[in-house]
Amino acid sequence: MVTLIAICAVITLFAGPAWLGIRGWLRARRDLPSSASAAWDWTRVFVSALLYTLAFNLTFFVQELFLVLPKALTPGLHPTLFHNNHRWEGQHELASLFQGTGALATALVGLACLLVVRGTATNSMQFRLGLLWMAYCGLFMALPQVVIGALSSGSDVGMAMEYLQWSPAVKTVAALLALIAMPLLALAMVRPALALAEADGEIATARARASVMLQFVVLPAVIGTALVIPFRVPRELIEVVLLPVLVMLVGVPWMLAGAWRVRDAVASGRRVESFVLPLLAAIALLLVFQLLLRPGVEF
Template structure:
């Protein structure tokens, strides 16, 4: 049943929302708008997504390791997209949930900042959008996975609290709905990044803008994420980034037509060199410093 509900909310839900947009009354019929395609925006957004995803995953691993390092009997080792530990303590299972909690809090803080209009600069604002996206959409699917697998990180934390199968299922349903809510909540901050009002004046223009600013960069960024990750199972290296990235992008593409009265900020995203250099530096740190592991004991 949970798998069926997951498919309905993450796949059928966006499809029905997009279909509703096709048949909705065309209130934009008399709006003259020119739609533009900016490959610079695609590239900059791709680099920023790559940075946001890897930083968010690193935050998750740090907050999986630090509580264990402070717990008697546990000796953890930190990698950039993994961790391990030796020793035993009943609290170890509980602390398997602190990573998802940390990323959710980071994502929530970024979402609140966006709704408050901060920051205003185009590239910085897009980076905060991606941090909110990755933080929340990396944490929420783990609740669903935890309800299905007691061996997953959040699943072990659920077992520590002794949650019943019914409680886990309800939590998973709430997390699935939250994925849709978060994705739709990020639409206006994304559309406000447009250079010109005409770029988001019509339903088609708004969908096109989300495609070039969110959906395509997410797919390209997911491919760029792979070199940052240490060799592990294909499930961890490839499938997990897709689970984080795809559902939100589908909901945002499907719902872009609904957002009206968007104020384009008129700030072009020309910051290409800085995110590129930041991504290269982060890759070097991950592979040269963190890949061998940092022991916390």
């Protein structure tokens, strides 16, 4: 079981996007030099990075909140919500099952946001970009937990699997399905991301589409991952850094690698608004996390 999941994980995280990216690079070499890339706009990068930061932390809050709420409604359990974790006092046989409700909640939020951003047009570029990042963080914060749960019974989802008495075979199937879903969902987000371009000319060629993805997705995800860290301290280094890095790695490479294939995206024709509002929202959320949630909120 472990070997099979590990091989599939390597394919999903590294070999798959590398193969698709090489195909895109070979295709981009045939583009005309005059249409090499979209115009570079750092406002896009910074706005998207701030919205990624907000989306990641809001998604993590949803996860922890829905880990806490079922326990709060269970007799004998008294949970406490923190900015980067939760704990509970008391015992109940359902506590292990409720360790899976956080990942379920984030997955549902992510799927709902993906459906909205793929099917609804809006004049606000920040709103569309924020929805896209909420979809991304919701889905890619949840799916890796299924894989980890299949390998570790002590993880959140692993505890829920143990409560449900899933056999090793069922756990393996769940992990493989999660690994298959990751690239499919990442590629489903490429067209909405390319549609954020200001003009159709910016996404007319494979090189141009790669440039748009770098501005709206890749660099913002890298910068946003670093910006997430102040929201998560103090805690163990593996929780502060590893989770944000993992969320970024499981989907962003697929989005960049698959951008060359989407030739029918339609640009929005609108510019990204100022980064002032996302910056103020990020600062306000940081204050909420560190001043209100960090001491703990008892339920």
